[in-house]
Each structure stands twice: as structure tokens, then as C-alpha cells.
Amino acid sequence: MQRIKIPFGGLTCEQLEVLADLAEEYGDGIAHVTTRQDIQIHFVHIEDTPTLMRRLAAVGITTREACGNTVRNVTACPIAGVCRDQAFDVTPYAKACAYFLLGHADTQDFGRKFKISFSGCTDHACALARMHDVGAVAVVRHDEEGRERRGFALYVGGGLGAVPHQAKLLDPFVPEEELIPVTQAVARVFARLGEKKNRQRARLKVVVAKLGIEEFRKIVQAERAMLVPETGWTSFLATSRAALEQPLKPPSALTGNAEVADSFERWRRTNVYAQRQPGYVTATVTLPLGDASSHQLRGLADLARQFVGDTIRTTVEQNILLRWVPEGDLLTLHQALESLGLGAPGAQSIVDVVTCPGTDTCKLGIASSRGLAGELSSRLAAKSIEVDEAVRGLNIKVSGCFNACGQHHVADIGFYGVSRKIGSYTVPHFQVVLGGGGHDNAEHHGLAMAAVPSKRIPEVVDRLTSHYVRGRVDGETFQQFVARTGKAKIKGLLDDLTRVPSHDADPSFYSDWGDPREFTLGDMGVGECAGEVVSAVEFGLASSERQAFEAQIDLESGHAREAAGKAFRAMLEAARALVQTQTTAVSDDPATVLAEFRARFYDTQRFFDPFAGGKFAHYLFRAANEGTLAVDADEAHRRVEEAYLFIEAAHACYGRLNTPAAAPLPG
Amino acid sequence: MDLQKIGVKLFASDGCRPPLAEFVPVLHRWIQRGFLGGSLIDVVDYRHVHHGPGVMLIGFDFQLAIDEEGGERGLSVEWRRPLADDFGARVDRVLCVALDAAIELESIELPSGAVRFDRTRLDIRVGDRILAPSDDATWTQFRQVIEAGVGQLLRSNHVGLARDPDPRKRMTARITASPSFSLRVLRERLAATTPTSA
Numbered sequence: 001m002q003r004i005k006i007p008f009g010g011l012t013c014e015q016l017e018v019l020a021d022l023a024e025e026y027g028d029g030i031a032h033v034t035t036r037q038d039i040q041i042h043f044v045h046i047e048d049t050p051t052l053m054r055r056l057a058a059v060g061i062t063t064r065e066a067c068g069n070t071v072r073n074v075t076a077c078p079i080a081g082v083c084r085d086q087a088f089d090v091t092p093y094a095k096a097c098a099y100f101l102l103g104h105a106d107t108q109d110f111g112r113k114f115k116i117s118f119s120g121c122t123d124h125a126c127a128l129a130r131m132h133d134v135g136a137v138a139v140v141r142h143d144e145e146g147r148e149r150r151g152f153a154l155y156v157g158g159g160l161g162a163v164p165h166q167a168k169l170l171d172p173f174v175p176e177e178e179l180i181p182v183t184q185a186v187a188r189v190f191a192r193l194g195e196k197k198n199r200q201r202a203r204l205k206v207v208v209a210k211l212g213i214e215e216f217r218k219i220v221q222a223e224r225a226m227l228v229p230e231t232g233w234t235s236f237l238a239t240s241r242a243a244l245e246q247p248l249k250p251p252s253a254l255t256g257n258a259e260v261a262d263s264f265e266r267w268r269r270t271n272v273y274a275q276r277q278p279g280y281v282t283a284t285v286t287l288p289l290g291d292a293s294s295h296q297l298r299g300l301a302d303l304a305r306q307f308v309g310d311t312i313r314t315t316v317e318q319n320i321l322l323r324w325v326p327e328g329d330l331l332t333l334h335q336a337l338e339s340l341g342l343g344a345p346g347a348q349s350i351v352d353v354v355t356c357p358g359t360d361t362c363k364l365g366i367a368s369s370r371g372l373a374g375e376l377s378s379r380l381a382a383k384s385i386e387v388d389e390a391v392r393g394l395n396i397k398v399s400g401c402f403n404a405c406g407q408h409h410v411a412d413i414g415f416y417g418v419s420r421k422i423g424s425y426t427v428p429h430f431q432v433v434l435g436g437g438g439h440d441n442a443e444h445h446g447l448a449m450a451a452v453p454s455k456r457i458p459e460v461v462d463r464l465t466s467h468y469v470r471g472r473v474d475g476e477t478f479q480q481f482v483a484r485t486g487k488a489k490i491k492g493l494l495d496d497l498t499r500v501p502s503h504d505a506d507p508s509f510y511s512d513w514g515d516p517r518e519f520t521l522g523d524m525g526v527g528e529c530a531g532e533v534v535s536a537v538e539f540g541l542a543s544s545e546r547q548a549f550e551a552q553i554d555l556e557s558g559h560a561r562e563a564a565g566k567a568f569r570a571m572l573e574a575a576r577a578l579v580q581t582q583t584t585a586v587s588d589d590p591a592t593v594l595a596e597f598r599a600r601f602y603d604t605q606r607f608f609d610p611f612a613g614g615k616f617a618h619y620l621f622r623a624a625n626e627g628t629l630a631v632d633a634d635e636a637h638r639r640v641e642e643a644y645l646f647i648e649a650a651h652a653c654y655g656r657l658n659t660p661a662a663a664p665l666p667g
Numbered sequence: 668m669d670l671q672k673i674g675v676k677l678f679a680s681d682g683c684r685p686p687l688a689e690f691v692p693v694l695h696r697w698i699q700r701g702f703l704g705g706s707l708i709d710v711v712d713y714r715h716v717h718h719g720p721g722v723m724l725i726g727f728d729f730q731l732a733i734d735e736e737g738g739e740r741g742l743s744v745e746w747r748r749p750l751a752d753d754f755g756a757r758v759d760r761v762l763c764v765a766l767d768a769a770i771e772l773e774s775i776e777l778p779s780g781a782v783r784f785d786r787t788r789l790d791i792r793v794g795d796r797i798l799a800p801s802d803d804a805t806w807t808q809f810r811q812v813i814e815a816g817v818g819q820l821l822r823s824n825h826v827g828l829a830r831d832p833d834p835r836k837r838m839t840a841r842i843t844a845s846p847s848f849s850l851r852v853l854r855e856r857l858a859a860t861t862p863t864s865a
Contacts, residue, residue: 017835021796024794024837025672025794025795025796025837028711028713028720028723028725028730029719029720029732029736030713030716030719030720042711043708043711043725043730045747045748051797055797288715288716289715291713291715291716291719292716293713293716293717293718293719293720293736295718295719295736295737296716296717296719298835340717341716341717341718342717360709360711360712361709361711370712371712374712374714374715377715378715514691514712515691515695515710516691516692516695517692517695
């Protein structure tokens with residue numbers, strides 16, 4: 001896979017055409033827009049990459065530092081500059097920051113990746129600033145003489161991943177001339193103090209959590225004071241107030257036309273946004289699952305040339321945005337988009353499901369996130385006309401595993417892929433994550449509620465949304481509804497959906513969306529004695545999930561220490577269940593369970609995840625060491641999240657213990 | 668001029684459009700069976716992309732798709748790796764894979780019925796724009812080789828050859844044959860020079 005960095009998502013028509021050619025010649029004919037506004041081309045031969053990169057460079061695109069332990073693509077609100085609610089246009093700042101840090105000596109020694117995002121306002125979800133290593137939110141202040149001063153509220157140490165961390169406010173107002181040097185100082189502190197060996201602990205969020213924001217702030221300030229000035233810090237400011245984009249055409253109004261098709265009206269309702277500049281709108285081109293064919297990209301480049309010029313942006317919702325569309329051209333534009341198969345309504349609505357690549361192309365994927373997203377999207381689109389207005393505005397995000405590339409923590413309804421051992425079969429499941437949301441720049445993270453078989457997830461969505469429609473009070477958001485209803489009640493609503501029918505009764509549950517093969521074909525051949533042990537283990541794992549859920553209830557009720565205590569006991573219960581696979585005589589004493597688990601599962605690496613290593617075991621050990629005395633709400637939230645991940649790892653470990661070597665293919 | 672990344676598309680007969688989902692298990696079985704030879708990696712589902720690559724079988728050397736590009740259902744094979752030999756032999760190699768796949772698909776009964784390919788036309792294209800820009804010079808060379816090779820292959824038919832007019836698309840020769848050709852006969856004619864891929 002070739003990931004291509006698109007700083008702030010900005011693209012020209014020519015770049016779009018080159019991407020179309022490259023996807024066709026070196027990939028599978030598809031360009032995929034990611035949740036970081038990148039473009040990815042899949043199934044590229046390594047020998048083709050030098051030519052591919054040269055062709056990108058010819059149109060001003062670099063792939064440098066799109067992956068690896070680097071500053072990843074700098075993202076920004078795609079409507080920056082045309083947004084009605086922005087403090088100011090963050091585009092020049094995002095661009096300057098991206099190119100200043102690209103290849104900079106201070107960003108070459110990280111233990112892991114470093115993500116930066118720019119938002120023009122505090123409230124909306126366009127840039128998700130608070131889930132980034134550095135999130136910059138535009139702020140305007142006025143000095144004593146009433147002059148406008150531009151700056152940024154700078155958040156640091158946010159991140160999703162397996163356990164999400166809420167970014168902390170480093171500084172409520174970093175003046176514009178200090179934006180880059182302060183970011184550079186943060187990068188230097190990360191390079192110096194960040195973990196280098198253990199990748200699971202090598203993000204800035206861990207440094208910030210470990211030091212505390214006050215201490216981290218002092219270190220950054222000291223670092224900033226030491227920096228030698230560079231011209232790139234402020235050289236861009238001379239032009240930062242000039243308009244980066246010029247409209248291609250004069251503004252115009254959409255004249256009333258009784259003949260317009262319903263499809264246009266539906267599209268206009270969800271995909272069109274009135275710019276702050278009268279007579280202009282943005283038009284979102286909805287890309288199903290973030291995918292566009294080469295033919296569609298060329299068609300889009302043609303339309304951009306006709307209507308808006310080089311004002312194209314990719315979005316974190318995996319769509320493409322055309323800015324500066326004269327409103328009067330909307331009908332013609334929509335007809336042209338329809339002819340490309342890109343005129344579907346539903347941008348940023350429940351049908352616009354965000355997803356990571358999942359098992360399709362990611363080696364970490366557990367369940368088919370794209371398969372599920374495609375299924376949900378087509379089912380919801382088919383009945384979109386009947387969908388209640390309140391439901392239409394919800395968003396769904398799907399990750400193929402706990403690593404959260406699909407951003408499931410910051411969705412109204414999130415899912416991440418897990419698996420469950422049912423008899424001799426492994427069954428794809430998704431954890432249902434509720435209570436999160438992207439608004440307020442991704443301030444609220446959801447928590448896992450229950451693992452549901454993959455094939456029942458559409459029912460989960462139906463049930464949750466109809467319950468919301470029936471039970472919401474006026475103006476209540478889905479997040480508020482979940483909080484008011486309570487997790488216990490909502491979990492009860494889903495309980496029957498967690499059951500898996502036997503393989504004989506319904507084999508479809510034993511394969512994933514879009515893949516007819518069985519998840520596993522291993523025949524266990526478990527004896528009766530082992531069968532009893534298996535039951536005890538499964539019982540133990542189920543019990544640990546119940547404990548983790550009760551921890552969530554405590555968390556919801558504001559009882560942080562109790563929640564952390566229950567989260568620890570949930571992990572201990574899962575560890576004990578695993579120990580039971582080795583010896584049936586297991587004490588209930590926590591110290592004994594810990595020692596047994598460490599000796600039998602950690603030291604032997606039996607518990608190790610193939611990719612994450614011993615990461616999840618450390619959650620248990622750390623919770624045991626640190627106790628609950630100093631636990632605040634944030635820490636409790638993290639512990640509960642860690643408990644769920646530990647339990648998932650226990651399920652996976654149990655699955656591995658019971659999976660025989662793959663049988664040779666017939667024939 | 669070197670012509671690489673050669674592709675062939677055989678078109679589905681009019682009215683023959685089984686749901687693309689029905690091809691997914693077929694392609695998975697081909698991986699399990701090692702059908703078509705080479706290293707077959709995965710099946711990718713792009714049914715959600717309008718007039719896109721449909722359902723794809725990704726291999727190390729080539730990609731095969733039951734695609735809907737240009738709104739026309741067909742079976743496409745695109746060779747991804749550099750091929751040795753002269754251009755005619757390269758086209759033969761790609762055609763063999765496409766014909767093997769088409770013959771196999773026609774022998775399978777899908778849930779919604781049989782698959783049938785149009786015997787009166789096919790496309791042959793070259794995808795590498797760096798080695799062979801989509802211009803008149805490339806077309807001249809491409810046409811000569813195609814005329815000679817396909818003329819021999821379809822020697823019992825009257826053959827038409829036209830260039831796809833869209834200059835931004837890969838250089839494509841649209842070939843028509845009258846009367847219709849037989850997939851098996853074409854494959855047998857190629858067998859003398861190109862080993863079976865099945």
C-alpha cells in the first residue's frame with residue numbers, strides 16, 4: 001500500500017488526475033481517502049514505488065513521512081476559510097506547519113508517530129483536534145487597543161488507539177508567531193522523553209499522562225526558550241491573511257425550479273453547505289467507504305475545472321469536498337456528479353459510515369470493518385427516506401480492531417472488531433461503543449458495551465436508533481440519550497443479540513461480511529474432561545465482561561475509584577480464567593492469580609498478541625501496582641477501557657490455545 | 668518503446684449480469700485451488716464503487732476483475748509485472764489467463780444462472796503511460812502488433828480494430844470479430860506458444 005500525504009486535504013485538479021493514473025497503473029484502480037485526509041493506493045509492487053513517487057513529486061505531492069515514526073499528515077478542517085463559524089482560516093497555518101516539520105531534524109527521532117490537526121472553531125467535529133498529539137484550535141483575542149490578535153488554543157497528548165486519551169490544554173492562547181516554535185518544542189520533548197523501545201508506550205499521550213500537564217508544560221516552555229529561531233516560524237505570516245483561493249466563477253443564487261428532482265433536494269440537504277461568502281456553497285462528494293475509481297477521479301477533476309478550480313479537499317469522513325461552488329450551479333453540478341455515480345446524498349449522516357481498511361488489507365484487522373460498513377451503508381441508504389431526522393444526523397464509525405483507525409471512540413455509534421470462540425469455531429464479533437462523539441473537536445470518548453456477532457450488527461443499529469427515536473426528549477442528542485438512559489439499560493436492550501446460534505442452525509454467523517469463507521475451519525476434537533475446563537474458562541471470561549460492564553456503570557455514576565477497582569477485578573477474573581486452562585486448582589487470591597498468570601502466560605509469551613506483544617498484560621500489572629487511591633475520572637475511564645482490551649486479549653489467547661494447526665487445503 | 672502492464676477485457680454477453688457478490692466465493696475457491704497459477708493473494712470487493720473494478724482477484728503477477736468499467740460488465744486481466752519476450756507474446760500470455768478464467772466461469776452455475784461472454788469483441792490495452800504515452804506514436808506501434816497477433820489468432824474471422832478515443836484512458840484497442848469466435852478455439856491456438864495457466 002502506498003500512503004500519500006495530502007496536507008490539510010488540499011488537492012488541485014492536476015493532482016487528482018495524476019492520482020487517478022497512478023491508482024490505475026500501479027494499484028487496483030481505486031484511490032482510497034483515509035481518516036487522516038491521505039490518499040492510499042493498494043496492492044502496489046515495491047519496485048513501482050520510485051516511479052510512482054517521482055510522478056507524484058512532479059505535481060507537488062510527497063509521500064515522505066506519510067508512515068513511520070514521523071509527523072503524519074497534518075489535517076485541518078476541510079471548510080477552513082469558508083466556514084461560517086471559524087475564528088479564522090487555519091489553512092495557511094496547517095500548510096506552514098506541515099512543511100516546516102517535514103524532514104526537520106527535530107522530528108526524526110520519535111519512538112512512534114506524531115499527529116497534528118488544525119480546527120477553525122471549538123465546537124464542530126471537522127478536525128477532531130482533541131484526539132491528536134497536537135491539536136490547534138483557532139482563537140481570536142483583542143489587545144488593549146482593540147486590535148485583533150490571532151492565536152491557537154493548543155491541546156497536546158490526545159490520541160485514540162487501543163486506549164483513548166483526551167488531549168490536555170497546553171496553552172489557551174499561543175500567538176500565531178509562536179505556533180510553529182511551540183509545536184517544534186513539543187516535538188523535541190517527545191523525541192527526548194518519549195519511549196523508544198516499547199512501541200505500545202511510545203506515543204506523546206503516554207508522556208503527558210506520565211508527567212502530568214503542568215510538568216509537561218514547564219518542560220515545553222524550557223525547550224521553547226532554548227530554540228534557535230528559524231525563518232520558517234513566521235515567514236508564512238506575511239501572506240497568511242491573503243485569500244489562498246480565488247473563486248473560479250462569480251457568486252450566484254439557486255433560482256427556484258419546481259422541476260428539480262427529489263434526489264437533488266435530498267443531496268442538497270445533506271451535502272451542501274452555505275459558505276460564509278454569499279452566493280457560494282461547498283459540495284461534498286460522498287465516496288462510499290472512501291473509495292473512488294480512476295474514472296471517477298478524472299471526472300471529478302473535470303468538474304472541478306468547470307465549477308471551482310483548484311479548491312478540492314479530502315475530508316476526515318473519507319469524502320471529497322468541492323469549495324466555492326456558485327450556488328446557481330448546484331443543479332448542473334449534481335447532475336454531473338450523478339453521471340459519475342457520485343451524486344448520492346447522506347454526507348456526514350448515518351449512511352456515511354467511516355471505516356478503516358480492516359481485514360481487507362490491514363494485517364492487524366480482526367473483523368471486516370469495510371464489509372460491515374458497506375452492509376450498514378447500503379441498508380441505511382435503502383431506507384433513508386423513512387429514517388427519522390434525528391437518526392439521519394448520527395454517525396457510525398467502524399474499526400477492524402481495537403487500534404481505532406476507524407475512530408470508533410468518537411462516533412455516536414462505534415464498532416471495533418473482536419472475535420469469540422464458540423465451540424470449535426471462531427466467530428467474528430464487533431464491540432459496540434457508545435457515548436462518544438466527534439462534536440467539540442472529539443471531546444467525548446465512548447466505551448464498549450457488548451460484543452455482538454458481526455452478522456447481528458445491523459440489528460444493533462436498528463434497535464438503538466428506534467429506541468432513540470421513541471425515547472428521546474426534545475432536542476436530546478444521541479450521546480445525551482445514552483447518558484440519560486444508562487448503560488445498564490442499553491446493554492439489556494442488546495443482550496439477546498449477543499447470542500450466537502449453533503453452526504448447524506445458522507452457519508452464516510461463522511463467516512464475515514463480504515467473505516463467504518468460514519472464519520476458521522478447525523475441528524477441536526475436545527474430550528469430555530477438556531470440555532468441562534472449556535466451560536469454566538468461558539464462564540470466567542463472561543464473568544470478567546460483566547465486571548467490566550459494572551465498572552462502566554460506576555464510571556457513569558461518577559464513582560471513579562470503584563470503577564477502577566472493578567476494572568482491575570475484571571482483568572483478574574479473565575486472567576484467572578486463562579490460568580484455569582493450565583490448572584484447575586486456581587486460588588481466588590489476587591496475588592496468586594497474578595503470579596500464576598505471569599508465570600504461565602506472560603513469561604511464556606502465551607498471552608502475547610501477535611502484533612501488540614505483552615501490551616495488554618501490562619494493563620493488569622500496572623493496575624495491580626498502582627491501586628485505586630490516586631484514580632481520577634480520566635484514569636478510571638482509561639482503566640475501564642484497558643479492562644475491556646485485556647479481556648479481548650484473553651479471548652484471543654484462549655482462541656489461540658484451542659486452535660489446531662491449519663489443515664492442508666483439499667487437493 | 669516498451670509496452671507493459673498489458674490488459675485484456677472480455678465482455679459479458681448482453682443481459683448476462685449475475686450479482687457481483689456471486690463471484691466472491693468463486694474467486695476465493697480459485698485461490699484455494701491455485702487456479703490460474705502464480706501467487707494469488709486475495710479477493711477484494713469494490714461492488715460499492717459505481718462502474719468500478721467490481722470484484723477483484725489480486726495476484727502477484729496479475730489482477731483479475733469482474734468489472735463494470737464504462738458501465739460494461741466484463742472480465743478483465745491486468746498484468747502488473749514486467750513481461751519479457753516480444754509484445755505479441757506478452758499479449759498472448761495475458762489473453763491465456765483471461766480465456767482460462769472465462770472458460771472456467773462459463774462452466775460454473777452461479778446461483779442466479781450461467782455466465783456467458785460475448786464472442787464478438789474484446790479490448791486489449793497497455794497501462795504504463797511512462798513507457799508508452801497514450802499518443803499517436805504508441806498507437807501506431809500498438810496497432811501493428813495487435814493486427815498481426817490478433818489477425819493470426821482470429822484468422823477465421825473478419826477483424827475490426829479501433830482506438831478508444833479518450834486520450835486520458837489507457838491506450839486501448841477495441842477489437843471486433845465477425846462471425847463470433849470460440850473461447851476454446853482461441854485458447855487452443857494460443858496453447859502452442861503459451862502454457863496453460865489453469
